[in-house]
Every structure is written in C-alpha cells, then in structure tokens.
Amino acid sequence: MVGCVKFVVQVKLTPNAVQATAVVRTLHAAHVAANWVSAVSFERFGLKGSVRELRKLCYGELKARGFGAQAAQHIIKRVADSYTTLRAKIRGGSLGPEHSKRRRKAESKPVTFRPDAAHTYDDRCLSWNYDAQTVSIWTLDGRIKNVRFACSAGALKQLTEKRKGESDLMARDGKLFLVATIDIPEPEVFEPKGFTGVDRGINNLATTSDGDNHTGRRLGRYRRWQARKRAELQAKKTRSAKQLLRKRARREARHATHINHKISKTVVAVAQRTERGLALEQLQGIRERVTVSRDQRARQSSWPFHQLGAFIAYKAKRAGVPFIEVDPAYTSQRCPRCGHTERANRPTRDRFSCRRCGLAGPADHVAGVNIAKRGAAAWVFVNMPDPVPA
Incomplete structure (x- = not known):
C-alpha cells in the first residue's frame, strides 16, 4: 500500500426540537462570527491575514461570544484558509488579469460566508456512537448528547471502520447533515497492458x-424539460416559485451526478x-x-x-x-x-x-x-x- 484515498460520507442528523434549536443557533452564530473575523482580517491585513495574527486579534472576542477553545480556533482557521485560497486564485489567474472587473471586486471587500456554509468539528467537539447511531456535539448551549443520525448500512460500516479526522456540520433545506472524512487504503497502480x-x-x-x-440523449431531454419548467416558474416571480426553482436546481444536479x-x-x-x-x-x-x-x-x-x-x-x-x-x-x-x-x-x-x-x-x-x-x-x-x- 502506498497511501490513502480520501472521500466523504454524508449522514443526516435527526435531532429532536430542543436539540435542533441548539445546533442551528450554534451553526448560525459560527457563520456570523466567521464574517466578523473576516472583516477584521481584511481591515487590518487586506488579503494577507494569517492564523497567528488573527488569533491574537479575535480569539478573546470569540471566547466572549461563548465559543469554546476548539470552536474559536476552527473559525479563525476557516477565515485564514479562505484568504489563502483567494490569493492562490489571484496568482493562478482564475479571477482574470490584474485590472479585470471580477478580480477588482474580489480584492475590494472581505470574504463572506453563506448562512448555509459548513462548520468544522474535530473529535474534541464531536464524538460518534456507531452502535446507537448517535453523536455527541458541542453547542453554545453546552454539549448535547444522543443526537441521532441516519445513513445506509454501507455508510455506517465505512464510518465505523475508516472514519478519521474532522467532520463538517451543514444545513440544507431546513435539514442538518454531517459530512465525515473516510480514509481507504490506496492500492498500488498496476502496469497497464494498454x-x-x-x-x-x-x-x-x-x-x-x-x-x-x-x-447523453436521455439526460439532455430531462435537462430541456427542466429548463422549460424553470422558465415557467421564473415568469411567475413569486416567493414560492423561487423556492421551487432552488429545489428543482438541486434535483437536476443530483440527477446529473x-x-x-x-x-x-x-x-x-x-x-x-x-x-x-x-x-x-x-x-x-x-x-x-x-x-x-x-x-x-x-x-x-x-x-x-x-x-x-x-x-x-x-x-x-x-x-x-x-x-x-x-x-x-x-x-x-x-x-x-x-x-x-x-x-x-x-x-x-x-x-x-x-x-x-x-x-x-x-x-x-x-x-x-x-x-x-x-x-x-x-x-x-x-x-x-x-x-x-x-
């Protein structure tokens, strides 16, 4: 064996009403805090803020907002990593030449995080009980135990045998999901016969x-049918139509995947x-x-x-x-x-x-x-x- 192949397994959290309220509040507060750290980083360092510098400026305030030590560290690292990625995109030219409109826009404001973006949990903040299919998760309201999750038998076996490292908590369509990293041993590449x-x-x-x-003929027909439905919904311009548009877009993406x-x-x-x-x-x-x-x-x-x-x-x-x-x-x-x-x-x-x-x-x-x-x-x-x- 020469290494490991990393991929992810997604499980659906099924908390009760009290548990869901605490988890959602924590997730929302983490995004608000990340946007605040990003604004501080941009104001003080532009696009060059590092984890060490942001820790000196923001760690105390994050603790005062109720975040634990590990949660505060993850928020700071998340912001620093986002600026590292942005700098790499600029150097690689994916945002256009120096004076392009897209690049100027990216360089002129701090990085922002979507309300439904994922928040990272390590093993100190999140523990798994595979037999009971529950997790114990840190929140701003304290540690919550016995939060149930649902997944297939194959995914549960992979989690039990090969899960390693951090997991990401995310919200989508009013539902909560955990995305865990799985390490699978990578076999040696054989010598090809062609x-x-x-x-x-x-x-x-x-x-x-x-x-x-x-x-792609069948998939093409499906996408054309979806395009006609999108046009009909876009013409209505109502709130429910916009919700249906987002739902259809995700369904189409899942089908293509x-x-x-x-x-x-x-x-x-x-x-x-x-x-x-x-x-x-x-x-x-x-x-x-x-x-x-x-x-x-x-x-x-x-x-x-x-x-x-x-x-x-x-x-x-x-x-x-x-x-x-x-x-x-x-x-x-x-x-x-x-x-x-x-x-x-x-x-x-x-x-x-x-x-x-x-x-x-x-x-x-x-x-x-x-x-x-x-x-x-x-x-x-x-x-x-x-x-x-x-």
Whole structure:
C-alpha cells in the first residue's frame, strides 16, 4: 500500500426540537462570527491575514461570544484558509488579469460566508456512537448528547471502520447533515497492458476507444424539460416559485451526478478487468477554447464536464487503475491510422472521414482512440527512468 484515498460520507442528523434549536443557533452564530473575523482580517491585513495574527486579534472576542477553545480556533482557521485560497486564485489567474472587473471586486471587500456554509468539528467537539447511531456535539448551549443520525448500512460500516479526522456540520433545506472524512487504503497502480481513451462531450457524455458510447440523449431531454419548467416558474416571480426553482436546481444536479457516477463506475470497471489504464483529455479552459452555436451555449456552460472526469479519476485511484490526462488538441480531427490532421476530416459533428487514407467512423470514437494513443505515450514518458549520470 502506498497511501490513502480520501472521500466523504454524508449522514443526516435527526435531532429532536430542543436539540435542533441548539445546533442551528450554534451553526448560525459560527457563520456570523466567521464574517466578523473576516472583516477584521481584511481591515487590518487586506488579503494577507494569517492564523497567528488573527488569533491574537479575535480569539478573546470569540471566547466572549461563548465559543469554546476548539470552536474559536476552527473559525479563525476557516477565515485564514479562505484568504489563502483567494490569493492562490489571484496568482493562478482564475479571477482574470490584474485590472479585470471580477478580480477588482474580489480584492475590494472581505470574504463572506453563506448562512448555509459548513462548520468544522474535530473529535474534541464531536464524538460518534456507531452502535446507537448517535453523536455527541458541542453547542453554545453546552454539549448535547444522543443526537441521532441516519445513513445506509454501507455508510455506517465505512464510518465505523475508516472514519478519521474532522467532520463538517451543514444545513440544507431546513435539514442538518454531517459530512465525515473516510480514509481507504490506496492500492498500488498496476502496469497497464494498454490504455482506454475516454472522450467527453455534450451529446455523448463519454465515448471510449473500445466504441462503448454512453449517450447523453436521455439526460439532455430531462435537462430541456427542466429548463422549460424553470422558465415557467421564473415568469411567475413569486416567493414560492423561487423556492421551487432552488429545489428543482438541486434535483437536476443530483440527477446529473447520479448519471456521472454510473458512467465512471462502468468505465473504471472495464479498465480494471482488462488491466488497462485510462486516458482523458484535459478540459481546462474548454469554455474559452470551444465555440458553439447560440442554442448550445446554455448546455455547454452548465454541463458537468469536470465532474465526470473527477469521478473517473478518484474511482481509478481507488481501484489501482493507471490514470493520465492528455492534450485534447485535434483529437477529433486527427486520423489514428495515418496521422493526417485537418478540419475537413470531420465533415459533420458526428462523423469522421480521413481525406488522405479514407478511414471513417464516429467522430467521438476516433477521438477516444487518439486519446488512448496519447495516454500510452504520455505514460511511458512520465514513468521513464531518470538517466544515469556519466
């Protein structure tokens, strides 16, 4: 074994009325306190506040507000981490160039935390009783014991055997959830006997170099139906319509996530059974690189491209399947047999036909074959032994 794969298990808290009031009040107070610490940090240090500096300024006030030592430390660290993330985004250019409107807006005000954001609990503030399916949790009203939680039998087994570290308390739709971190031993990556390329797209969610096609037609119909319902609700402009809009958005996201889990599970299982690695195209900046027609823009901007890739990556890691990302340039315009690359090789969106050697077939399948070849070459290059010095 060479390490651990981290993922999370979510359980639903089912407190009684008294317990729920105390937990919700504590969660709300933690968000208010985090926003106050963030304002102090921004006023004194701009975007450069550290945990040590904020502890000197804010720890006493947080204690006076009723927070315990661990809770106060978590609030301070949460704020400091948020500014660290913001600085990393600025350095990486994800908020645009120096004088862009988005970057100026981010730099001009303190970081704020949503009322439904998660609050961190460590083992000193939260303890689990797996047999009784209860937790003991710290609140501003004191420690509350025997708060029941609900989860599946599989999730309970994972919690019992592998839970480690902190847990996050969060509220959603008036319900309380705990999100716990699970450590699973990571198996050694086997030496692949070849690679399977996976091409992702809108009409075909995933097409492999083997010719397996996971179509997005059914999901596309579902999303178009949801879009029509959204338009109807948006036209009403009532409070209940806005609540329904939020509910439908979450339902649609859960449905797409479920589909992506099914696809990624199938792709990784085939690669593991055939002892091959998985190669995916890098999709960073796809919305800037790829232009689509006006009626396709909404679908492209809302499609879970990255999520499917992330699911395949972590499932491959958990199964010991080699995984690599490759340059996506011209994968659907390059002939995998003769290497000729030309835009005219793809006369339509769905068809590929090489102008030089005549090879023809589905464009997504051809792209998957090219991705597989690039993955095999990149794997050899990455794992090439270092040259022995003379």
